[in-house]
Amino acid sequence: MEAKSVLSFDEVKAHNSRDDCWVVIEDKVWDVTDFLSEHPGGSEVILNYAGRDATTVYNEFHAPGMLEETLATNKFVGDVLPSNDVPPRSTIDEAEAAESNPQPENRHIEIPRQVPEIYEKPHLHRLISAADFQEVARHTLTPKAWAFYSSAATDLVTHTQNKALTRRVMFRPRILRDVKTVSTKRKILGCDSSVPFFVSPAAMARLAHPEGELALARGCANEEIVQCISSNASYPLASIVKAGKQDQPFFLQLYVNVDRPKTEDLLRKAASLGIRGILVTVDAPVPGKREADERIAAENVASAISGAVASNDKKGGGMGRLMAQYVEKSLIWEDVQWIKRVSGLPVVLKGVQSAMDTRMAAYWGCDGVMLSNHGGRSLDGAQPSILVLLELHRICPEIFDKLEVYIDGGFERGSDILKAISLGATAVGIGRPYLYSLTYGEEGVEHLTQILKDELETSMRLCGITNIDQAHPGLVNTQDIDSLVLATDSHPYIRWRPRAKM
Secondary structure: OOOOOEEOHHHHHOOEEOOEEEEEEOOEEEEOOOOHHHOOOOHHHHHOOOOEEOHHHHHHHOOOOHHHHHOOHHHEEEEEOOOOOOOOHHHHHHHHHHHHOOOOOOOOOOOOOOOOOOOOOOOHHHOOOHHHHHHHHHHHOOHHHHHHHHOOOOOOHHHHHHHHHHHOOEEOOOOOOOOOOOEOOEEEOOEEEOOOEEEOOOOOHHHOOOOHHHHHHHHHHHHOOOEEEOOOOOOOHHHHHHHOOOOOOEEEEEOOEOOHHHHHHHHHHHHHOOOOEEEEEOOOOOOOOOHHHHOOOOOOOEOOOOOOEOOOEOOEOOHHHHOOOOEOOOOOOOHHHHHHHHHOOOEEEEEEOOHHHHHHHHHOOOOEEEEOOHHHOOOOOOOOHHHHHHHHHHHOHHHHHOOEEEEEOOOOOHHHHHHHHHOOOOEEEEOHHHHHHHHHHHHHHHHHHHHHHHHHHHHHHHHOOOEHHHOOHHHEEOHHHHOOOOOOOOOOOOOOOOOOOO
């Protein structure tokens, strides 16, 4: 970015009002006057630093590149001229803190001694499963980051059953097959992938690693897998795409904004950046009650894509709840056509949980559905994803020829992935494990992918298949959970009728 001019701090100080507001970020001067009313955190936060250096507080909330993504280029005023009269930012912050919190002279403050938990983070290559990454994350993430990532709705029923029911599906291996060479390659929404799984969208990856989604993008590029970028990512969309390789496939997960023109702008930007598909989240018009997340005060974070800001209120500090306030609650089936028209991209509905809605998705022209209950984070008591997949086979088996079917929720082993593929899934989304892998950055993403791929290849060989496309329902025995699968769209309490039109 070329500077328009070089300014002194005295020149910047003169622009310190609501009608004329400049701030300095990383020695660059920005005119944020017109942005005051649009700032998700309110105008007063910015006005506190009007005509001053706001770098420290800005970096606490925002990922690098977010400012350039948010403000128009004509709002960049120029570079600030270094001045010996201006103390370092850290000195300014300390002085301000002392001024706002004066301490009586000679006051003795007793600081209680605390013995921290001793945890020696293992070398990356000592980790041999997705569960190992989770254990490292539990010890190394901040308490709030761990609560945000790991929490699920209320009593964790759906969260727990997601994995438990998948594990109750058994294999029916075939023997004496030549399985020396196997292929896990698959097309996902028309995109080449080295494996039949991809990175599910998960918000605020920067809580796990400073490079967050950028590290995910690089790791996915090196392993040739697809990354689905969250609407609540901590880095700007363009920065994440740029971090990957040329022609690397990305999907964008979309929460429709109540301010629909903002969604249209985002969709057009996604198309211009080469995003290959839109996954519209439809199972969370409001967020679920995630009590572990609510119990710990929110950290100072903001999404670079949606602009959502974490904060605290009288209900708690749930980042998921507080950052979802912009989400449109009036989304309906007709809006699928609007999203397809504006983006010009394939559209997948993420959060489909019944055969009936899968049929509706096909009727409204969706290119795919993702069977998902938000990792158990939305409606507790919703069906585990594997049951919905079996429901499609029982009620509308023809649907697998009409659109692609994806699934996520509790898939943490290569054997889990093979079960879903055998039951007709095009690909499986992996969410939390990839967030946990970021405790090791880009290398962690690659190592987790290799673990899952190795497990998948081993399961394929032991089942007697050499290509992932050879997986079929005959490879699995689902009888242990078949009794839990709905047999018809008609509910047994058929005499009951809703009072309001649905």
